[in-house]
Amino acid sequence: MAAFLAKRLTMLVASLLLASFAVYGAVYIAPGSPIATITGGRALPPATLRVLEHHYHLDEPFIPRYLNWLSDALHGDFGTSLVNHQSVANLIASRIGTTLELVAYTGLLIVVFGLAAGIVSALRPGLIDGVLVTITSVLTATPSFVAAIVLISVFAVRLQWLPAIGDGQGFGGTIAHLTMPAVALAASSVALVSRVARASVREELTREHVQTAVSRGLPRRVVLRRHVLRNAAIPITTITGLTIASLFALAAIVEEAFNLNGIGSALVNAAASKDFPVVQAISLVLVAAFVITNALVDLLYALLDPRVELGASAA
Amino acid sequence: MSGRLRALVVCAAALALAGCGRQVVPVSSLPLHASTAAPATSTGTVTWALYRDVDSLDPAHAFDYPENTVISSMCEALERQQPDGAITPGLARLTYRTPTRITLALHPGVRFWDGRPMTSADVVYSLERQMNPKVAGFYGTVFDRVKSIRALGRLTVEIVLHRPDYWLAGELSAMPGVIIEKRYAEAKGQAYGTPSGGAMCTGPFELKRWTPGAEVDVVANPHYWDRALRPHAAEIRFEGISDTAALTAALRTGAIDGTYLTDTSNLAQLLKLSNVRVYAGPSFDADYLIISNLEGPLGNLRVRRALSLAFDRRVYIDTVYDGAAQIPRLSANPGTWGFARGVFRRAWDHQPPLTQNLGKARRLIRAARAEGKTIVIATCSGLASVATEADAWQAAAQSIGLRARLQNVSPEDYIALFTDPGARAGIDAFSTTTYGDYADPAALDSTYAMPHQSQNFDGYDNPRLNALFNAARAEADPRRRAELDVAAERLIMRELPWIPAADPDTLLVLNRRLSGPPSSFAYMQAPWLARVGEAGH
Numbered sequence: 085m086a087a088f089l090a091k092r093l094t095m096l097v098a099s100l101l102l103a104s105f106a107v108y109g110a111v112y113i114a115p116g117s118p119i120a121t122i123t124g125g126r127a128l129p130p131a132t133l134r135v136l137e138h139h140y141h142l143d144e145p146f147i148p149r150y151l152n153w154l155s156d157a158l159h160g161d162f163g164t165s166l167v168n169h170q171s172v173a174n175l176i177a178s179r180i181g182t183t184l185e186l187v188a189y190t191g192l193l194i195v196v197f198g199l200a201a202g203i204v205s206a207l208r209p210g211l212i213d214g215v216l217v218t219i220t221s222v223l224t225a226t227p228s229f230v231a232a233i234v235l236i237s238v239f240a241v242r243l244q245w246l247p248a249i250g251d252g253q254g255f256g257g258t259i260a261h262l263t264m265p266a267v268a269l270a271a272s273s274v275a276l277v278s279r280v281a282r283a284s285v286r287e288e289l290t291r292e293h294v295q296t297a298v299s300r301g302l303p304r305r306v307v308l309r310r311h312v313l314r315n316a317a318i319p320i321t322t323i324t325g326l327t328i329a330s331l332f333a334l335a336a337i338v339e340e341a342f343n344l345n346g347i348g349s350a351l352v353n354a355a356a357s358k359d360f361p362v363v364q365a366i367s368l369v370l371v372a373a374f375v376i377t378n379a380l381v382d383l384l385y386a387l388l389d390p391r392v393e394l395g396a397s398a399a
Numbered sequence: 400m401s402g403r404l405r406a407l408v409v410c411a412a413a414l415a416l417a418g419c420g421r422q423v424v425p426v427s428s429l430p431l432h433a434s435t436a437a438p439a440t441s442t443g444t445v446t447w448a449l450y451r452d453v454d455s456l457d458p459a460h461a462f463d464y465p466e467n468t469v470i471s472s473m474c475e476a477l478e479r480q481q482p483d484g485a486i487t488p489g490l491a492r493l494t495y496r497t498p499t500r501i502t503l504a505l506h507p508g509v510r511f512w513d514g515r516p517m518t519s520a521d522v523v524y525s526l527e528r529q530m531n532p533k534v535a536g537f538y539g540t541v542f543d544r545v546k547s548i549r550a551l552g553r554l555t556v557e558i559v560l561h562r563p564d565y566w567l568a569g570e571l572s573a574m575p576g577v578i579i580e581k582r583y584a585e586a587k588g589q590a591y592g593t594p595s596g597g598a599m600c601t602g603p604f605e606l607k608r609w610t611p612g613a614e615v616d617v618v619a620n621p622h623y624w625d626r627a628l629r630p631h632a633a634e635i636r637f638e639g640i641s642d643t644a645a646l647t648a649a650l651r652t653g654a655i656d657g658t659y660l661t662d663t664s665n666l667a668q669l670l671k672l673s674n675v676r677v678y679a680g681p682s683f684d685a686d687y688l689i690i691s692n693l694e695g696p697l698g699n700l701r702v703r704r705a706l707s708l709a710f711d712r713r714v715y716i717d718t719v720y721d722g723a724a725q726i727p728r729l730s731a732n733p734g735t736w737g738f739a740r741g742v743f744r745r746a747w748d749h750q751p752p753l754t755q756n757l758g759k760a761r762r763l764i765r766a767a768r769a770e771g772k773t774i775v776i777a778t779c780s781g782l783a784s785v786a787t788e789a790d791a792w793q794a795a796a797q798s799i800g801l802r803a804r805l806q807n808v809s810p811e812d813y814i815a816l817f818t819d820p821g822a823r824a825g826i827d828a829f830s831t832t833t834y835g836d837y838a839d840p841a842a843l844d845s846t847y848a849m850p851h852q853s854q855n856f857d858g859y860d861n862p863r864l865n866a867l868f869n870a871a872r873a874e875a876d877p878r879r880r881a882e883l884d885v886a887a888e889r890l891i892m893r894e895l896p897w898i899p900a901a902d903p904d905t906l907l908v909l910n911r912r913l914s915g916p917p918s919s920f921a922y923m924q925a926p927w928l929a930r931v932g933e934a935g936h
Contacts, residue, residue, distance in 0.1 A: 117815065117818070117819070119818060120814040120815055120817070120818050122454075122460070123462065123537060123818065128537060128818070128853060129539070129540055129853065131532065132532070132535050132536075132537075132539060133818070135532060135533065135535040136535045139535065165611075167454045168452075168453075168454040168455065168593065168594060168611050169455075169590070169593035169594065169595070170593070170594045170595070170611045170612075171595075175611065175612065178610070178611075178612070178613075179612060232644075233644055236644070236645070236648045237648070240648055240651075240652050241648055241651050241652060244652060247652070247654060248645065248648035248649050248651075248652045248654055249640065249645050249648065249649045249654055249655075250638075250654065251613075340641065340642050340645075341642055341644070341645055342645065343638070343640050343642065343645050343649070345612050345613045349612075350612055353451070353452070353641075356810070
C-alpha cells in the first residue's frame, strides 16, 4: 500500500510539473496578449503599453518567467490574476466548491442511472432492452450544451420548476440550482456507462463458469452477484472512473451555460484573456483531480478483485 | 475597438446555440427615445446583467461596457452626461474663465460613502492620478493640453492649459473626470479598484460586496447628495452572463431584471418575451471598416469610395442588428449630437444615406484602374458578426471587380489588431464597433482621422481635417464647434479614412415590472441606474 501511494504521489508530482510547463508554454505561444483584455481593447499610446507590460512582467522572456512562477508556486504563492487582481488561491477557493458539487452530483447520477440501465438492459432482452438502447443512443449523441438548452427551455422557462442560472444557497438551493447542470453533464456519460455495463454483463452471462453455475442449479441471484456482476465490475469501474475524472474538464461547458461560478468557467475566461497565473493554477487543479480520481479507481480494482495487485495494471 | 467586440469574443461559442430565427424590425428611424417612463415607486433588489464579469472598479482602467456600467452607478464625474447627451454640472460647475483657464466650483455638501466631505484635494488627486504615467491609465492622452491642476480653495480647483481645449470639458463628464477619495485611494495604493481594495466614491449606490467572478453588489447610499437622483432601488446586483441563451432564459424567468444589450444575436428572441420590454435609444456606437494600410489599393481614394458605394448597409443592419441600427449619413452616430443639435440635424438631413450604387462604384474602380487588384480583409470565424461583416465587405469588393481575400484569425488575434502593429501587417482592412467618451462626433472621429491618435492605424494625415479638428477643439462657442464638427464629418465622408457601416441603437432590456433608466448611452458615464424602480400600472 505504501509503495502504491509513493508511486502514485511521484506520478502526481511528475504530471503536475510536466503539465505546468506544457500549459505555460501553450499560453505563451498562443496569439494575443492579456493587455488586450486589461485595456478592453482601447488603443493606447506605446509608452502606456510599455508601462503595463512591465507592470505585468510581460516583457520578460519565457524561461525566467516560467521559473519565477514555479518558484512562487512551490512556496505556495500562485500569484494574482492579471485581469482582476484577485489572488489566484482565493479565486480557486471561492469557486472549486461549486465544481466539486457539480462533479459529485453528476458522478452519482452516472453511477446510479448508468449501472441500473446497463444491468437491466443486459438482463431483460427484448422490449425493455430495446427502449433503453434507444434512449441511450439518443443521449450518447446529445452534447451537454444542447442538453443544457433543452433543459432550460423546458424546466426553467416553460414549467418554471428549476432556476435557469446561478449557484444557489444552502443544501436545497444548491440541489435545485445544480440539478439541470448535473443532468446535462451526465446525459452522454450515463449512456456510455450503461452501454459498457450492458456489454460486460452480457459477456459474463455467456461465460462457461456462469453457464455451469446456472446448470448446477445455483440461485439466479447468487450467480448474478458472485459470478456475473463481480467479474463485469472491472471494465465498468474503468469506464466510470475515466468518465468521472473527465467531468472536471467537461464541467466548463455547463458552467458557462448555467452561469455557475465554478473553476471550469473561470478557466475558459482566463484562457481567452491569457491570464497566465489563473490558467496555470486551474490546469494544475484539473490535472491533480484527474490523477487522484484514477488512483482511487485503482484502489477499487484491488477491492473488487483480489488477484489485482496495487500498482499493477488492471485487466 | 469597443467592448461590443469583446462581448462577441466571449459570446462566440454561444452564438451557435442562440438560434438564428430572425424577426426583422424596421430599420431605426429618428427620433429614438432617450428615457423610459419615470418609475412610480421604490423597489427592493434589482438584478442587472453584464456581458461578462467586472474586472476593475478603477475609473482609470475602465473602458468597456461592464466596468463603465458598474462604476457609473457608484461613482460620479465632475460633470454629468444627461440621457440626451447634453453635459450639465455634476460634482462641479465647470467654467472656462479664459480659453486656457478652467475653474471647477465643487458642489458643496457632497460626501463620500464613509462620510468624509469631497474637497478640492480629492479632485486634484483624482485628475493627477489619471495623468500619472505610473498608473498607466487609459485616459492619459485626453489631458495632453493640461499644464497644471491646483486647488484654489476648499471647493475650487483651477486647471491651466497649454492651449485652448474645449474637448477636455467633455472628457471630464466621463471616466477621466470621475472623483475618488484621495485618502482612501492613497491607503489602498495599487489595490484601489481591485477586489481587495474596493472603491470609495460619492454616487447614489455604494459598494457592498464584490465577489469576483460572481457579482458586484451595490446598495442605496442613504446620504446621497443629489435629491434629483435619489436611488429608487434598495440594491442592485450586477452579474456577468456571457452566454446569450442563458441571458435570454434568465430574463424570461425573472432571474435577471434588466441589461443593456451588447450582443444583439438574441434580440429576436427577447422581442418575443412577454415579461420584458426592449427599448431602443440613441447611442455613441458606430460600426466601421477600418482602413489599416494606405500603401495598398485602399490608399486610392476612388477605391475607398467605390467600396463604400458597393456595401449594402440595409442588408447588413438587418442581418447583424435585426434592424436596430441606422444607415449612416455622416461619420458619427446621431446619438452623439450632445449640443447645438439643430446644426447637426440640418447637416444630417442634407446628407443622403449611404445607399448601395454599384454602377457608380464600378465606374470609380475603372477610373482608378483597380480592377483585379487584391485587398486583404481580416475576419474571424469565431466572431459571428465580424465574420458577417467581413463577408459583406468581401462581396461588395468582388461585385465591383476587386479581388478580396479574407484572412481568418482567432478572436484573440482579432483583438490584437487594435493593440499590436505586428498583428496588422499585411491586412488592408478590418471591421469594428467603437464609441467616444461623450456626445460629440469629434470625440471618436479625431481618434482615427488625426495623425498620432490612438486609433489611427495607417498613418492617415489630412491637413484640412486636422485644421478642422484643431479649430473645433479650440472653439468656445458650441454652435460654431458643431459647425466645425459637421465640416469635419462631411470631409470624412468624402475622404473615408474609415468607411462607416452602421449606427447601432442603445438597447435596454427591462422587466415590465420596472421602469426609469435611460435607453441611451448615458448609462456608460453617469449614475442613471439610480432611476430604476417599480413601474406604475
